[in-house]
Amino acid sequence: MCGIIGYIGNQKASPILINGLLRLEYRGYDSAGISTIEKNGLSVMKDKGRVQNLYNLDGINDLEGTIGIAHTRWATHGKPSKENSHPHLDNSNSFAVVHNGIIENYNDLRKFLSDNGYIFHSQTDTEVIPNLIHYYYSKDKNNDELKILRAVQSTCKDLKGSFAIQVITKYMPDNMIVIRKDSPLVIGKGNGENYISSDIPAILSFTKDFYLLNDYEFALLSRDKIEFYDMDLNKIKKEVKSIEWSASAADKNGYEDYMLKEIFEQPNAIRETIGSRLPENEPCNFDDLNFSKEFLSKFNKMYIVACGTAMHAGLSGKIAIEKLCNIPVTVDIASEFRYRNPIIDKNTLCIYISQSGETADTIAALKLSKAKGATTLAVSNVIGSSITREADYCIYTHAGPEIAVASTKAYTSQVILLNILALYFAEVLGSVPAEEISKIKKEILALPSKIDEALKSAKSIKKFAKKIYLQKDVFFLGRGVDYNTALEGSLKLKEISYIHSEAYAAGELKHGPIALIENGVTVISIITDENLVEKTISNIQEVITRGANTLVVTNKNLPSNNINTIIEIPDTHVLLSPIVSIIPLQLLSYYISKEKGLDVDKPRNLAKSVTVE
Numbered sequence: 001m002c003g004i005i006g007y008i009g010n011q012k013a014s015p016i017l018i019n020g021l022l023r024l025e026y027r028g029y030d031s032a033g034i035s036t037i038e039k040n041g042l043s044v045m046k047d048k049g050r051v052q053n054l055y056n057l058d059g060i061n062d063l064e065g066t067i068g069i070a071h072t073r074w075a076t077h078g079k080p081s082k083e084n085s086h087p088h089l090d091n092s093n094s095f096a097v098v099h100n101g102i103i104e105n106y107n108d109l110r111k112f113l114s115d116n117g118y119i120f121h122s123q124t125d126t127e128v129i130p131n132l133i134h135y136y137y138s139k140d141k142n143n144d145e146l147k148i149l150r151a152v153q154s155t156c157k158d159l160k161g162s163f164a165i166q167v168i169t170k171y172m173p174d175n176m177i178v179i180r181k182d183s184p185l186v187i188g189k190g191n192g193e194n195y196i197s198s199d200i201p202a203i204l205s206f207t208k209d210f211y212l213l214n215d216y217e218f219a220l221l222s223r224d225k226i227e228f229y230d231m232d233l234n235k236i237k238k239e240v241k242s243i244e245w246s247a248s249a250a251d252k253n254g255y256e257d258y259m260l261k262e263i264f265e266q267p268n269a270i271r272e273t274i275g276s277r278l279p280e281n282e283p284c285n286f287d288d289l290n291f292s293k294e295f296l297s298k299f300n301k302m303y304i305v306a307c308g309t310a311m312h313a314g315l316s317g318k319i320a321i322e323k324l325c326n327i328p329v330t331v332d333i334a335s336e337f338r339y340r341n342p343i344i345d346k347n348t349l350c351i352y353i354s355q356s357g358e359t360a361d362t363i364a365a366l367k368l369s370k371a372k373g374a375t376t377l378a379v380s381n382v383i384g385s386s387i388t389r390e391a392d393y394c395i396y397t398h399a400g401p402e403i404a405v406a407s408t409k410a411y412t413s414q415v416i417l418l419n420i421l422a423l424y425f426a427e428v429l430g431s432v433p434a435e436e437i438s439k440i441k442k443e444i445l446a447l448p449s450k451i452d453e454a455l456k457s458a459k460s461i462k463k464f465a466k467k468i469y470l471q472k473d474v475f476f477l478g479r480g481v482d483y484n485t486a487l488e489g490s491l492k493l494k495e496i497s498y499i500h501s502e503a504y505a506a507g508e509l510k511h512g513p514i515a516l517i518e519n520g521v522t523v524i525s526i527i528t529d530e531n532l533v534e535k536t537i538s539n540i541q542e543v544i545t546r547g548a549n550t551l552v553v554t555n556k557n558l559p560s561n562n563i564n565t566i567i568e569i570p571d572t573h574v575l576l577s578p579i580v581s582i583i584p585l586q587l588l589s590y591y592i593s594k595e596k597g598l599d600v601d602k603p604r605n606l607a608k609s610v611t612v613e
């Protein structure tokens with residue numbers, strides 16, 4: 001989704017801005033642009049296509065400005081084109097603006113501005129913003145230092161929807177203004193220079209100190225000062241947050257693609273996420289929650305709400321909480337939950353999972369459940385992200401920055417954290433015998449080396465990928481926890497290889513989809529639950545009889561049974577097996593995508609952080 005970068009300092013801004021945009025490329029975009037404050041006013045350089053193209057624009061090397069804003073656009077209003085690219089200027093070329101989010105009432109605002117003589121050059125919702133700022137600026141008869149902030153404030157009061165906005169103006173050539181509501185934006189604090197970004201990894205090589213804005217908070221930046229204001233323009237104080245991620249964690253580190261690097265980082269991501277949560281011979285450590293038995297006992301049901309891969313992690317969380325705590329859990333898709341008027345109240349615990357912590361639907365769903373009196377708990381990978389600030393409670397996965405659009409290490413880290421959370425609940429509630437709990441804990445601690453082992457399947461998987469990469473349809477089957485893995489494996493394949501795939505609970509096959517099985521169709525099955533081996537094997541035989549080409553990922557000793565390829569993975573507790581069994585499926589989608597010559601890290605039409613509905 002759109003990305004924002006800003007720089008204010010003493011160095012030439014344009015190379016820093018373009019470099020920052022390159023680091024945001026993974027978010028997905030179709031056009032890019034920058035604006036700097038030059039001696040003779042504001043300059044804007046932009047075009048559709050890759051960020052790299054900005055280097056070739058006439059005059060880009062002549063820019064001398066040391067303050068600038070930059071943007072990668074992911075089209076919502078108006079097709080990808082130079083005119084629709086950001087930054088946008090007002091009619092008098094006095095204000096340059098970049099914006100992430102969606103202005104829902106832009107038609108009304110456009111009409112208002114047109115009635116007041118303003119002309120529009122793009123089809124975007126964003127272009128109303130610099131013009132509204134100009135409108136309010138020119139109406140304001142006071143010439144004090146807050147005049148521009150007032151114009152931005154009045155503008156933001158008119159905007160409905162979501163926004164992260166950066167403004168530079170010829171009237172304040174040594175400043176920059178930023179404000180946000182429901183769209184991500186972070187401020188990196190440097191030494192005599194400051195940075196703006198949509199997310200932390202893009203500016204990690206410049207600073208590890210960040211300020212995070214809440215909704216409707218402004219920052220007025222100069223080279224060596226950052227002042228914060230609330231929506232009424234009262235000055236507010238903000239704490240700087242230091243981020244532990246290393247800059248190299250956001251590099252490819254010798255791997256061909258971020259996705260491959262992130263797949264191979266999973267043993268460590270799991271190790272980091274387990275962290276100190278499983279102290280020896282002691283209960284799970286969640287001192288960030290510290291729930292009492294009385295507090296947990298009041299919840300008669302739980303919801304786990306998320307989108308995409310994070311929702312699939314939630315499905316594993318449901319199985320763990322229901323099994324270990326005996327509390328019913330519903331998993332819901334955030335974009336459905338938020339419009340369904342869900343039946344929740346003060347006796348409901350709603351758990352929200354989001355790697356980025358910025359997914360618009362997940363944040364909206366969280367706000368809804370808070371308004372209905374439920375207790376909310378966020379699970380995120382990004383410290384200080386919006387969701388973690390909205391929720392009553394928050395716990396973190398420690399997967400490190402995830403750059404590839406297709407989520408891998410964040411997913412397995414979410415699954416492990418949800419399992420540890422379920423164990424913690426069970427310990428507090430006393431709902432499971434201690435021996436069962438310590439058996440699972442032991443298995444959790446062994447997971448990093450089991451993932452290492454599963455990664456060794458890469459060679460055989462690559463071979464299988466070469467055989468099937470031209471297929472049009474692929475089916476994934478599983479039962480119980482393995483059905484969740486089938487869903488996630490299928491999503492990975494669609495996302496980065498553009499092959500149509502479907503995941504089915506294996507027992508559902510004969511209720512319809514088996515009609516699609518014909519000679520040569522690939523069917524991938526996962527078998528890790530010993531209680532369901534026979535059942536799933538029978539379903540696989542049904543597709544083999546109809547000519548399917550089959551691959552099975554399993555931690556059981558299966559007879560070959562005419563299965564074409566069997567990928568063996570290490571055995572573990574059934575609740576944890578999705579963390580190991582997904583590894584060959586992540587590798588499979590990766591190698592198929594490579595075989596097809598596709599851009600693995602930046603698949604078409606997708607964005608890393610989905611900050612609009």
Ligand code: F6R
Pocket residue numbers: 307308309310311353354355356357358359362405406407408491492495608609610
């Ligand atoms: C798939 C993928 C997406 C995200 C979804 C939620 O590989 O990455 O399905 O899982 O967009 O994103 P977060 O977790 O940031 O809320």
